[in-house]
Amino acid sequence: MSNSDPKESVVIGVDVGGTKIATALVDLRGNILRETRHPTDVSNPQATLDGIAQAIDHIISSSGFARADIVGIGLGIPGLVDPVNGIGIASVNLNWRNVPVKAELERRLSFPCAIENDVKAAALGEARYGAGRGMKNLIYMTIGTGIAAAFVLDNEIYSGSKGMAGEVGHAIIERDGPLCKCGGHGCLEALAAGPAIAARAGDKLHSGRRSILSQLPIDSLTAEDVFHAAAQQDELALEAVKEAGYYLAFAIQFLALAYDPQVVVLGGGVPQAGEVFLHPVCQSLERFAAENWVFGELYHPDFVQVTKLGTDIGVLGAAALAAPTH
């Protein structure tokens, strides 16, 4: 086997999370050949790096691939990352500040390693292996506890000046809106992320309205509960989902007019709800497009999609960082 035959070359993608390290052996067409999960040791950066290196060594040795078949290793890391110098600048979940990830792993593994913020890596994964395959401009948004976007522009990840491009979870969307954990009011995250969807339903329940959700303790409601009720046509839940969907659509139309992408792909926990989540978002977007001809020029029925890569987006995005482009 030789590196020069792309059919027999593979890359390794590592999704470094605060609780687990997901590692996958991926071929150059984006097929996952093998995947492992290990708990993350966040006691100190050296221990975390040791754990990552062990996970990689383990997947290689158990795979039957020769070291020469491995083209490279890509790592998606939460928080602020300097991909050029290979530094993990700040990551709350990993308890990292200015960790020379690339140098430390290359020393341990003797493979070229590429690192990137995990959301930015996911955007590249979508562009290479997902809904944006063959497209050069794509927006990826992850919607879960928080909201962030990442951009592949002219086939490359766009990072911005300080690596902060895509922090649209903290863009103010509604004047005097609900308080966000960043200190601002009316940020997108405070209006449409998972906890905001649950809070919307909770507020409606507090006003005494009837709902399937009345059976559940209001204070521990989750977005999943709300989607579940909405899927059963519960009116209160449908309303909460529709309101959050409007704000997401609002952010999407703004980003679309700013970036003129071919597709907007939604990932993270919230979009996993599927159609019950996506439908109200698209309804609002269709209304905008019908009314406003400029946005209408950009919008089409497949413009916004939920990622089909599911939870594999993490390792596939990381793998895309290391995969050669042809």
Add this chain to the structure above:
Amino acid sequence: MSNSDPKESVVIGVDVGGTKIATALVDLRGNILRETRHPTDVSNPQATLDGIAQAIDHIISSSGFARADIVGIGLGIPGLVDPVNGIGIASVNLNWRNVPVKAELERRLSFPCAIENDVKAAALGEARYGAGRGMKNLIYMTIGTGIAAAFVLDNEIYSGSKGMAGEVGHAIIERDGPLCKCGGHGCLEALAAGPAIAARAGDKLHSGRRSILSQLPIDSLTAEDVFHAAAQQDELALEAVKEAGYYLAFAIQFLALAYDPQVVVLGGGVPQAGEVFLHPVCQSLERFAAENWVFGELYHPDFVQVTKLGTDIGVLGAAALAAPTH
């Protein structure tokens, strides 16, 4: 004289407007050595192109520069432009549809010609010669009768998939806001462009409030009138300017969090009002930055600037298209 000595090389920048063609001979440091203006003949595309070619011939022959000193010609064109194929796709002001501008001018002039949308060219002009000199990520916004943005990202003009990146004048900013000429409601343009500033003041006058502006016919009020009154501390005018400034700030914070630029430069007719225009915009931005720590990470006192290139931004942006990058 030879092209290999950059001190003696020049480029020609042409700002093609619906009423006039501004042509400038520009050195590679962005100094305008000579500038001419000719009326635009919009009777048909061939006549317009003939006029452009004559303006270029004229400035060269009257300048004393040899043809060999001219590195290239850049043209900023209103409307939708395909810079790769050199086509003016659609321009209402010029009455153009799918005009092969580059090929036609290169045939007439025997110089390499580069064309781009005028707002995108202006963004490049700011990045090369203006407030963004030495910066790799910059947002340029033009605010006049309409509003549009353009982006230099990683040192290059970013166009988007359909050349529509930056059409943020038609991003919806306020739910159920005023009707925009695109058919939408609450677009940025309908809230904060020149006519919207005049309309805000007009609405307040209609309600019978006192103002310096009461002396003027309400229906022909301009943004300039409003800024003039605001500069004299007229309360009604100050309010109108502050409201428009809030919406501009709203759009700027969203774009800043999406793009993470080093600077946002404002050009076009409205910002020419200077401090009376800029101050309320920055006040709103400072409030956002103080409240929201994520935006606070990006914002600094020089983050938003009015272009210092004035009306020269048109020819300088066009010249930047043709200037070699070092």
